[in-house]
Amino acid sequence: QITxxxxxxxxxxPTQTVTLTCTFSGFSLTTNGVGVGWIRQPPxxxxxxxxxxxxxxxxxxxxxxxxxxxITKDTSKNQVVLTLTxxxxxxxxxxxxxxxxxxxxxxxxxxxxGQGTMVTVS
Amino acid sequence: xxxxxxSPGTLSLSPGERATLSCRASQSVTSTYLGWYQQKPGQAxxxxxxxxxxxxxxxxxxxxxxxxxxxxxxxxSRLEPEDFAVYYCQQYGTSPWTFGQGTKVEIK
Numbered sequence: 248q249i250t251x252x253x254x255x256x257x258x259x260x261p262t263q264t265v266t267l268t269c270t271f272s273g274f275s276l277t278t279n280g281v282g283v284g285w286i287r288q289p290p291x292x293x294x295x296x297x298x299x300x301x302x303x304x305x306x307x308x309x310x311x312x313x314x315x316x317x318i319t320k321d322t323s324k325n326q327v328v329l330t331l332t333x334x335x336x337x338x339x340x341x342x343x344x345x346x347x348x349x350x351x352x353x354x355x356x357x358x359x360x361g362q363g364t365m366v367t368v369s
Numbered sequence: 370x371x372x373x374x375x376s377p378g379t380l381s382l383s384p385g386e387r388a389t390l391s392c393r394a395s396q397s398v399t400s401t402y403l404g405w406y407q408q409k410p411g412q413a414x415x416x417x418x419x420x421x422x423x424x425x426x427x428x429x430x431x432x433x434x435x436x437x438x439x440x441x442x443x444x445x446s447r448l449e450p451e452d453f454a455v456y457y458c459q460q461y462g463t464s465p466w467t468f469g470q471g472t473k474v475e476i477k
Contacts, residue, residue: 293468293469296459309464310464311465345413353401353420354401354420354462355419356402356404356416356461358416358419358425359416360413360414360415361413
């Protein structure tokens with residue numbers, strides 16, 4: 248069974264930095280074609296892709312947030328960590344991590360999602 | 370940035386009816402990189418369709434995707450009670466990957 252679970256603080260003050268951890272099981276981030284991404288959703292609004300990291304340590308960021316984002320992985324712990332700096336109330340959202348899979352030329356998008364963690368900036 | 374515009378914003382239908390959801394892109398999207406997700410209140414999104422027309426694991430065959438270029442469609446042949454939710458399209462071929470604003474399918 249494949250699972251992902253997000254963890255981190257629920258309340259953060261403006262200008263601070265938040266560190267979110269995605270702990271996953273049932274797959275490996277050393278497998279060719281596998282990645283883990285972060286997506287957020289402000290209350291009542293649409294989804295916004297933030298960043299993704301791949302098995303080969305390739306990292307991609309949403310350009311609109313790139314200067315504030317860092318994504319890293321710890322394959323020994325099956326974890327992916329996202330940091331977002333200089334927080335503002337508009338960053339208040341549910342933050343999801345999800346698996347990204349590419350297999351034999353087939354691109355699956357985000358096929359398995361965590362339950363999400365709500366971060367309030369106030 | 371590729372903007373995805375979904376229509377209609379809300380679709381009011383009865384169980385058993387057919388639902389047709391549209392996703393229009395501001396520039397061409399390679400079909401390989403177009404997906405659809407379902408989200409129910411308080412839950413994470415769930416991948417329904419990838420590659421514009423392939424169903425994800427465990428997705429019933431009443432869900433189907435089609436389209437190419439800038440126009441894509443998600444169809445639900447006969448709505449079941451559990452299908453009433455918000456649906457998002459996503460392109461993951463051009464950075465930044467973007468989502469549409471969602472279509473809510475509600476019970477009429």
